[in-house]
Amino acid sequence: MRAALWYGAKDVRVEDVPVTPPGPGEVTIEVAYCGICGSDLHEYADGPHAVPVGEAHPESGVAAPLILGHEFCGTVTEIGSAVTGLLPGDRVAVEPHYRCGRCPRCRAGQYNICGVMGISVRHLARIFESTGRSPARYIMERRLVRAHQELTGPGARQTTIADVAHRWGFSSQAHFARLFRARFSLTPSEARGETTKPIA
Structure with missing residues (x-):
């Protein structure tokens, strides 16, 4: 090319x-x-x-x-x-x-x-x-989806939001939370079921 x-x-x-x-x-x-x-x-x-x-x-x-x-x-x-x-x-x-x-x-x-x-x-x-x-760590959409899966899947209560943000390569928990909310229309805490707001 x-x-x-x-x-x-x-x-x-x-x-x-x-x-x-x-x-x-x-x-x-x-x-x-x-x-x-x-x-x-x-x-x-x-x-x-x-x-x-x-x-x-x-x-x-x-x-x-x-x-x-x-x-x-x-x-x-x-x-x-x-x-x-x-x-x-x-x-x-x-x-x-x-x-x-x-x-x-x-x-x-x-x-x-x-x-x-x-x-x-x-x-x-x-x-x-x-x-x-995995290259998924370098691709924003896939990183957010995987983080969402961790926060909503089995064992979600055994990990912290900060741990998930770090594991998927986000520079800070606040940065992760902003991107997560923009993608899923709810916060990481809401995704964990800490409120009753459903996933959009």
Whole structure:
């Protein structure tokens, strides 16, 4: 396919790039929309800032040249052999941050300040899962659905809302609660049955 690759500041080249099948922990996404982030503009104007050059990023394994653009949504078209919780045809929004999942910040639910955080910019049509966790952790809709299942399923009372938010990679319980309410029209507490309001 044709793509615009970042080689350096003010050096973006439109080239043919191969589209390969997803690896075991990867999914391929047909992109519907992609935003241009301020970080993309900074990389173009006077980068590199976050783009790994010369040495691959420790979590993504990728270095320039690469395709900018990490705020995207679309439809899953193919899944790798180790992927669970996603199927072709699922419409998804992408959480693009790579994080180690092991450092104190990640374990505290503050993955946005992980010491080795990176952005999924290797390919606009793919999410790369390099930490052995399900790609569902990086896809907002699927993460919210799985969190809802935990809060309403067997054993829901044995876990806290904060634990569920952390397990599915949300930066804080408040952030999780806002997204959850927007998706399901009820709060996480209401989903647990702590009130009688039904799921919309």
